[in-house]
Amino acid sequence: MPDVQSTVLEFVNKLRKRKIEGSQATAKCTVELLRSVISQQRVPHSNQASALIDAVKAVGEQLVAANPVELAVGNVVRRVLHIIREEDLSLATAAIAGLDLLDASDDDDEDDTSKGVGYSAMSAAVAAAAARSTLRPPSLQTLLEGTPESAAVPYTSSSGADSESKTADKSSITRKLKHDVIEGVNHLILEIAGCHEQIAEQAIEHIHQNEVILTLGSSRTVLEFLCAAKEKKRSFRVFVAEGAPRYQGHLLAKELVARGLQTTVITDSAVFAMISRVNMVIIGAHAVMANGGVIGPVGVNMAALAAKKHAVPFVVLAGSHKLCPLYPHNPEVLLNELRSPSELLDFAEFSDCLDSGTGSGSPLLQVVNPTFDYVPPNLVSLFITDTGGHNPSYMYRLIADYYSADDLVM
Numbered sequence: 001m002p003d004v005q006s007t008v009l010e011f012v013n014k015l016r017k018r019k020i021e022g023s024q025a026t027a028k029c030t031v032e033l034l035r036s037v038i039s040q041q042r043v044p045h046s047n048q049a050s051a052l053i054d055a056v057k058a059v060g061e062q063l064v065a066a067n068p069v070e071l072a073v074g075n076v077v078r079r080v081l082h083i084i085r086e087e088d089l090s091l092a093t094a095a096i097a098g099l100d101l102l103d104a105s106d107d108d109d110e111d112d113t114s115k116g117v118g119y120s121a122m123s124a125a126v127a128a129a130a131a132r133s134t135l136r137p138p139s140l141q142t143l144l145e146g147t148p149e150s151a152a153v154p155y156t157s158s159s160g161a162d163s164e165s166k167t168a169d170k171s172s173i174t175r176k177l178k179h180d181v182i183e184g185v186n187h188l189i190l191e192i193a194g195c196h197e198q199i200a201e202q203a204i205e206h207i208h209q210n211e212v213i214l215t216l217g218s219s220r221t222v223l224e225f226l227c228a229a230k231e232k233k234r235s236f237r238v239f240v241a242e243g244a245p246r247y248q249g250h251l252l253a254k255e256l257v258a259r260g261l262q263t264t265v266i267t268d269s270a271v272f273a274m275i276s277r278v279n280m281v282i283i284g285a286h287a288v289m290a291n292g293g294v295i296g297p298v299g300v301n302m303a304a305l306a307a308k309k310h311a312v313p314f315v316v317l318a319g320s321h322k323l324c325p326l327y328p329h330n331p332e333v334l335l336n337e338l339r340s341p342s343e344l345l346d347f348a349e350f351s352d353c354l355d356s357g358t359g360s361g362s363p364l365l366q367v368v369n370p371t372f373d374y375v376p377p378n379l380v381s382l383f384i385t386d387t388g389g390h391n392p393s394y395m396y397r398l399i400a401d402y403y404s405a406d407d408l409v410m
Contacts, residue, residue: 004040007033008059015066015073022220023072023286027321028192030063030076035185038080038178048177049088056080061410068334069371071287071295071324074410076188078325081407083184091177191386195319196221198386200228206315206384207234211279214271214312216241217297218248219284221317225384226282227259237262239278243297244268245343245369268299275306285318290327290399292377292392294318295335298370304379313381320386323395325403328374332409335374341367 011033013019020026037059043051060077067073199221207213207229213236215222226238238261242249249265256263266274275281281303287295294300294316307314326333341347344367353365377392384390390398 004037007036008062012062012066015063015070018067023070023322024192024195024220024319026067026070027072027076028189030073031080031185031189031192033063034059034077034080035182035189038181038185041178043178049084052084052178052181053081056084057410064410068332069337071326071333072321074326075287075324076192076321077410078403078407079188079321080185082402082404083188084181085404085406087177087180087184091180192319192321195321195386196224199317199319199384200224202384202389203229204232204234206280206382206389207236208279209234209236211236212239212277213237214239214241214275214278214281214303214307215252216249216268216271216283216300216303217243218252219317221284221319222282223252223255223259225317226256226261230259230261235262237264239264239266239274241266241268241271241299241303243299246339248297268302271299271303272306272309275303275310275312278307278310278312281307281312281314283314283316285316285322286372287322287324288316288318288383288395288399289324289333290396292380292383292395293328294375294377294380295372296375298373301373301375301379304375307381308379314375314379315382315384316375316380317384320402323385323399323402325399325408336370336372339369339371341369344369 011029015026020029034056037055038052041052041055056077060074060081063077064074203225207226213226215226215238229236238256240249240253240256240263242265244267253263253265283294283296283300283303285294285296289295296316304314306312324333328335350365353363377395380392382389383392383395385398387398
């Protein structure tokens with residue numbers, strides 16, 4: 001796969017150099033890359049699922065290693081692996097049901113089987129379609145292909161005909177696995193692309209008239225959520241903490257004003273002073289851990305503590321691609337990374353302080369510029385995802401629906 005391999009290497013370089021900003025954009029690009037890997041992967045006649053899983057894991061390991069702090073990459077890789085396992089299980093269940101019906105028909109009388117095979121085969125087809133519908137909404141093509149060939153082939157008592165029918169069923173199953181997996185991945189891409197709209201639709205249920213909302217930093221999810229409430233004729237004011245040192249809050253404030261929202265920019269250190277005037281804190285998450293903890297922009301823990309102190313609801317917005325099945329204490333989880341000190345200090349102005357002032361050779365002035373902050377689950381009041389609102393205690397169950405236990409460690 002020379003073309004796919006070059007695409008993988010190009011995407012790895014983008015991740016390593018941090019050229020892709022935002023969890024949604026990173027997740028969408030990752031899933032599209034994995035779809036290309038699956039579509040061009042040559043698989044054997046048997047053990048197709050294992051071949052696809054190995055190929056996805058090999059690429060996923062490279063992507064995660066390129067940017068380990070972007071947890072959305074590992075999340076969507078595990079989602080794709082879960083899709084492969086679920087589709088394989090669904091097809092295997094349908095195949096076993098079909099073979100059992102054929103074997104049972106061999107023991108029946110010829111007159112009885114000529115009447116009963118059509119009914120039994122149709123029952124197996126309905127069962128397979130029902131099992132598939134529990135995984136995702138089926139397309140018309142999936143429903144049509146969910147009917148086994150035995151439903152359309154007249155019954156014959158010849159053992160040679162039975163053998164040919166079973167061989168044809170196996171061949172059809174091996175061809176269908178990759179098709180169904182790609183269809184599931186396409187559904188995942190649509191889910192990621194529409195997560196902002198799905199979350200924004202719930203804004204009217206949580207934001208009320210004349211409320212004051214506090215947010216921190218810049219998040220497109222928060223922007224669309226607030227604007228959706230504004231479009232529903234809700235009048236409210238937004239306090240935006242500036243999010244130093246990158247001042248992403250300035251960008252959010254500019255967008256909010258352009259959309260017609262009343263906006264007030266405050267310094268990060270003023271959050272505790274202003275929290276008594278606030279009705280709700282709404283922030284966007286970088287990642288949501290399995291214990292309900294939140295990784296967000298630096299300074300968000302301070303806002304959560306202030307909200308807890310004044311009994312102000314602390315609401316976290318996160319798409320399903322940000323739900324991570326790992327816990328903060330897992331060794332493979334990198335919770336933070338340090339950005340350039342130049343965002344805090346002007347090197348020219350502080351050059352004397354940065355020079356070595358001790359015999360050890362290390363400078364007297366150290367600069368630490370973390371990117372993220374961690375909020376424990378006891379400080380979170382509510383999670384709003386594209387599937388609805390959830391309490392922090394329910395997040396582990398919601399996360400378990402998206403991932404397989406075999407894929408937690410890549």
